[in-house]
């Protein structure tokens with residue numbers, strides 16, 4: 022089962038549904054606090070711990086965690102920034118039999134701290150004394166475990182509510198990850214994220230998912246026993262001119278490695294010689310004009326256009342010609358930029374099987390101002406997919422894939438080793454290779470991004486884009502064993 026990512030409001034609804042179904046809030050809080058204590062015991066050896074408790078149910082979880090750690094022999098001090106204000110938090114505080122001290126402004130480095138100040142209920146920037154503690158904690162690099170979210174971090178954006186927030190080395194959240202746990206700003210503040218089950222029921226109409234094999238592996242296009250190369254999908258990749266051909270070949274090789282049966286680079290006449298000199302299993306065919314390109318792509322299941330295709334009229338016309346074939350399009354890089362002055366013409370070429378793969382700079386050209394005015398990149402990518410009427414993959418450490426029907430995913434296995442020239446070209450190839458094999462475009466974009474990141478992580482230091490296709494077989498072998 023693919024795991025959903027929830028907004029704070031969806032999580033609150035899940036809590037309320039459980040309470041309405043007869044599970045008292047105190048039972049949920051008991052499970053949450055015990056889960057925090059268990060996660061702390063699993064990661065750290067027994068040691069003195071200070072638990073900072075806030076006024077609401079996040080603080081309530083802190084009092085429960087305090088009781089469970091003390092029961093296990095941990096020396097525990099509770100420091101309360103506020104007295105408890107909710108019924109459940111008062112209940113939890115009343116069961117904590119130890120001392121409660123006021124918040125110390127001089128936390129001791131070397132100690133372990135549990136931040137149970139604010140979670141989902143944070144509604145404004147941290148106040149004076151707590152904000153000061155957050156600053157001190159950051160400066161002293163205190164070791165902090167956060168309950169639900171690091172205090173000061175907005176659960177729906179991962180950004181600090183005001184100008185400061187706590188940073189944790191581990192965050193224990195409940196039921197499902199929230200947006201703050203998957204977006205890059207929040208992930209920096211959360212550290213390792215542990216998701217604890219507190220017995221809540223299945224999520225109803227969520228449409229945001231962790232991009233993980235559980236989301237797409239069941240529909241991965243493994244070859245049938247009687248497959249032949251044509252039945253495994255035909256992928257074509259449009260090459261740039263003679264001095265910019267490498268990107269198309271990287272994409273082509275990526276598509277071939279992911280299983281497309283027949284992959285062809287479509288090349289302008291002037292680039293045929295250089296392409297021919299560097300291709301083996303990938304085939305080569307010439308095109309002179311956009312009309313020629315459409316004929317050359319007629320039998321393709323998917324076509325990639327953009328990697329080093331050249332920015333300008335010719336690339337725009339080539340994309341328009343390809344749109345008249347039946348092939349699904351993967352539109353990347355220069356093909357996106359070529360339409361920066363006529364976005365409607367781009368959108369008119371697209372349908373829901375097509376995939377746009379912009380990095381944030383390209384995204385800004387095609388959807389001007391959208392990222393800046395959106396609360397976070399998931400909302401922006403969804404709106405972009407709706408406007409384009411196509412799947413949009415917004416690259417970055419927290420790569421988002423959004424479909425025009427509202428489905429979206431966030432990649433959790435991203436790795437900065439991928440930040441190297443040409444790695445996006447291979448990603449376009451991976452996605453094109455999967456779509457050519459008949460995988461649905463949203464799922465193919467998710468799978469392509471996940472496999473790309475897994476390849477990057479597998480290689481680690483020294484990775485260059487040329488390495489990525491060759492790393493795919495070991496990732497695919499593991500996926501094949503799990504299918």
Ligand SMILES: NC(=O)C1=CN([C@@H]2O[C@H](COP(=O)(O)OP(=O)(O)OC[C@H]3O[C@@H](n4cnc5c(N)ncnc54)[C@H](OP(=O)(O)O)[C@@H]3O)[C@@H](O)[C@H]2O)[C@@H](O)CC1
Pocket residue numbers: 033036037046049050051053054075076077078079080081082106107138139140141142143144145146147148168169170195219
């Ligand atoms: N619901 C459930 O079933 C379960 C929930 N669980 C736990 O509950 C947590 C959510 O609890 P919560 O809703 O009580 O919110 P919480 O984060 O404790 O803060 C609210 C309090 O803070 C106050 N306040 C806000 N901002 C402030 C500021 N900057 N400076 C000062 N005060 C500020 C706010 O005051 P107000 O805005 O109303 O004036 C209110 O008093 C959730 O993260 C999880 O840990 C688990 O037990 C599992 C079951």
Ligand SMILES: Nc1ncnc2c1ncn2[C@@H]1O[C@H](COP(=O)(O)OP(=O)(O)O)[C@@H](O)[C@H]1O
Pocket residue numbers: 354380416417418419420435436437438439440441442443444445446447448473
């Ligand atoms: N810091 C990072 N963490 C994770 N992934 C990253 C990071 N930086 C870049 N990437 C990934 O690397 C790829 C770069 O693609 P792109 O910017 O199009 O490069 P190019 O055009 O040179 O191929 C994308 O898949 C992107 O998500």
Ligand SMILES: [K+]
Pocket residue numbers: 079136137138139140167168169170171172
């Ligand atoms: K917290």
